[in-house]
Amino acid sequence: xxxxxxxxxxxxxxRTAGVPDPEYDSSLLxxxxxxxxxxxxxxxxxxxxxxxxxxxxxSLCDRRLKRxxxxxxxxxxxxxxxxxDVDSRVLIPRPETELLCEWALELIPAGRKTDILDLCCGxxxxxxxxxxxxxxxxxxxxxxxxxALDVAALNAARLNADVFLCRSDLFNDLPADRFDVIVxxxxxxxxxxxxxxxAEVMQEPLSALDGGDDGLCFYRRICQEAPRHLKxxxxxxxxxxxxxADRVRSLMEASGFVSVTVRKDYQSLxxxxxxxxx
Numbered sequence: 001x002x003x004x005x006x007x008x009x010x011x012x013x014x015r016t017a018g019v020p021d022p023e024y025d026s027s028l029l030x031x032x033x034x035x036x037x038x039x040x041x042x043x044x045x046x047x048x049x050x051x052x053x054x055x056x057x058x059s060l061c062d063r064r065l066k067r068x069x070x071x072x073x074x075x076x077x078x079x080x081x082x083x084x085d086v087d088s089r090v091l092i093p094r095p096e097t098e099l100l101c102e103w104a105l106e107l108i109p110a111g112r113k114t115d116i117l118d119l120c121c122g123x124x125x126x127x128x129x130x131x132x133x134x135x136x137x138x139x140x141x142x143x144x145x146x147x148a149l150d151v152a153a154l155n156a157a158r159l160n161a162d163v164f165l166c167r168s169d170l171f172n173d174l175p176a177d178r179f180d181v182i183v184x185x186x187x188x189x190x191x192x193x194x195x196x197x198x199a200e201v202m203q204e205p206l207s208a209l210d211g212g213d214d215g216l217c218f219y220r221r222i223c224q225e226a227p228r229h230l231k232x233x234x235x236x237x238x239x240x241x242x243x244x245a246d247r248v249r250s251l252m253e254a255s256g257f258v259s260v261t262v263r264k265d266y267q268s269l270x271x272x273x274x275x276x277x278x
Contacts, residue, residue, distance in 0.1 A: 001049055003030060003041040010061045017065050025070050029060045032074050067199035080129040084155050089147035090123040091208040096265040097185055100239050100272050101129050103263060104183050107235050107274075108134050115177060117142060117229070119170065119184035119222065122208060124152030126183050128161045139163045142174060145207060170218070171225045178231045186218035187211040188241035215241050216248070223251040230277045237274045245270035 001009075007026045014022030027038035033056055034041060034049075049057075063073050071077040071092045077084050079093040080101050086092055108114050108130065114137040118127025121141040131139040141152050141163050149165050156163050168174050188211040189197070201209070211217050219238065226236050236257065240248060245262045252260050257275030265271035 001054060003034070003036075003044040003047055003049060005045075006030060006049060006054065006057060007042055010057070013061065013065060017067075019064060019067065025064055026061070028070065029064065029073065030057055032060070033057055067203065069200040069203060072203070077123075077125075079125040080133075082125075082129060082132065082159060084123050084125050084128075085151060085158065086123050087151065088203065089145070089205065090151045091185075091204050093123060093125040096271055097126065097239060099263065099265055100183065100185065100237060101126050103272060103274060104130060104181055104235075104237050105133055107181055107237075108137060110134060111136050113138065114181065115179045115231070116140070117174070117179045117182045119182055120144075120186045120208070120218070121152055122148050122185070124155045124161075124163070126185065127163060128152070128156055128159055130183070131161045131163050132159060140166055140175070140179075142166045142168045142170075144169045145205070148205075148208070170221055171229055174229065178229055179234060180231055181235050181237070182226055182230060183237045184218075184222060185239040186222060188215045188218065188239070188244060190215040211241065215244060216251070219244070219248050219251055223248070223255040223257070227256050227277055232277060234277050235274055236277075237272065240271050240273055242269065245273060248273055 007030055010026035011022040027042050030041050031038040033053055060073055069092055071086050072088055077086045077093050080098050116130055116137050116139045118141045121127050121143045124141050127139045127141045143149050149167055153165055166174055187209050189209045191210050191213055194210050249260050252275040258278055260275040262270045263272045
């Protein structure tokens with residue numbers, strides 16, 4: 001069987017099962033096995049694949065048909081130009097979160113010693129990307145999940161990012177140091193909504209998704225506690241869930257943050273917020 005025929009056959013199965021982007025997923029799975037660009041495989045009507053490759057491909061497709069996220073099957077996800085190892089222990093990095101990373105970099109001068117905290121770090125994609133983009137910075141990755149920190153440690157080692165990892169329930173067990181910038185993508189989905197998420201999202205760690213009854217549980221704690229862990233003039237940046245911007249802005253302002261600003265994502269949704277400690 002040729003790559004084109006195999007991809008088309010798998011894509012039809014995916015489409016019938018309701019898998020999003022069936023052609024994209026099937027071509028990426030085969031590219032993962034063949035180490036060839038997906039587009040070339042989709043156009044290849046000449047190469048005859050061996051039985052071992054076809055068998056391995058079908059095994060990967062079976063996992064995708066069960067709606068296991070594509071990134072977990074591949075074992076990796078791209079974020080800010082870097083490749084991060086991901087599996088079911090961590091949330092899959094999203095393209096929208098890259099915008100939060102970009103905003104943080106605007107506030108971190110190149111070449112200056114800056115203390116940064118990636119709170120609820122998961123795979124470490126934000127903090128490690130900041131460290132690789134601002135080598136002079138000192139970056140701490142923090143998460144309550146030991147599993148997540150294990151993945152973050154693997155990513156830091158593979159990408160040669162000299163970061164410090166700390167297991168902590170938000171700020172409870174952090175070092176006494178204060179930070180110039182705190183960046184966080186906390187759990188923000190309201191608990192009642194967690195049972196009706198997309199099938200793929202429901203296979204991600206619930207602890208990285210569930211933000212309490214109204215989705216604001218972690219924002220309340222972070223906004224209240226962050227000022228004690230920021231240097232004067234320091235910044236707090238957070239990703240937001242749908243329709244949370246106004247409420248989180250109020251929480252930040254009530255905790256003493258000034259110049260609170262909201263930015264939109266690629267879909268023009270209010271997705272990020274930043275405030276400054278005077």
